[in-house]
Amino acid sequence: MPKTDSRDKTGKPPEYLAPVADYFKVLSEISRLQILSCLREGAMNVSEIGEATGLGQANLSKHLKMLTEAEILSRNPQGVAVYYEIQDPMIFELCELVCDRLYQRMQQKAEKFKRLSAFSASAK
């Protein structure tokens, strides 16, 4: 079986899932979500992002590089400063979908707890 094109029982080689996994991986760190969150308001340079997020300079620089290589941010040097901005707003769709779902779940659990907990006033 060739390693470069192995297939599972669906006939789809799992390597083709790698770009998808990599994309999700970029969104799977708090620091990067923080960066994206503060760029919702518009372009910012590195220093500004650093102030807003509290991330260290070198660390921030690495995260910005990752986000840029994933084509989520665009990089725009202006003199000595470098401005970054959201290039693909789809990430916010993704984040909203996940956020909303997590919120739904919490609410469902709260309601279930209210209905079933022995000492609730509403458990008549």
Next chain:
Amino acid sequence: MPKTDSRDKTGKPPEYLAPVADYFKVLSEISRLQILSCLREGAMNVSEIGEATGLGQANLSKHLKMLTEAEILSRNPQGVAVYYEIQDPMIFELCELVCDRLYQRMQQKAEKFKRLSAFSASAK
């Protein structure tokens, strides 16, 4: 500044991004995407998933646990076998959004290449 509720300049404490990051992290591994992919057709037990994906038993078991704890899969023991199935189809929405976008980008790059490459027949 309290560590349990630090705030960036937006006034939003970054800890609240953790559940979102964790959710994306679950989707950021090829093996887990493989599992989800083959469960699209319906419930399967662990052995079947193992055969379909080629993942080792212990490894597979860990991934299934993660996916279940993330409430993406549901776990249903039937005798000695344990069946897993998709509990939250939202993941497929997420994957489709990402897949479609990655495809779009590839196509755009291909077109750009065609338009700009020096030796293209269509570069008249």
Next chain:
DNA sequence: AGTTTATATAACTATATAGTATTCTAACAA
């Protein structure tokens, strides 16, 4: 030229986790 400032890069450490080998548990069968 030299100096300062903004960002990037390199080297390093510490932690997290994917994969594997092994052991454990529980259901069913003989």
Next chain:
DNA sequence: TTGTTAGAATACTATATAGTTATATAAACT
């Protein structure tokens, strides 16, 4: 009971990466 099979849990290794410190580059100003 004993044996067998399916799945989970534990222990371990190897790799990846987040964060940090230190250094490099490059633009703007003296």
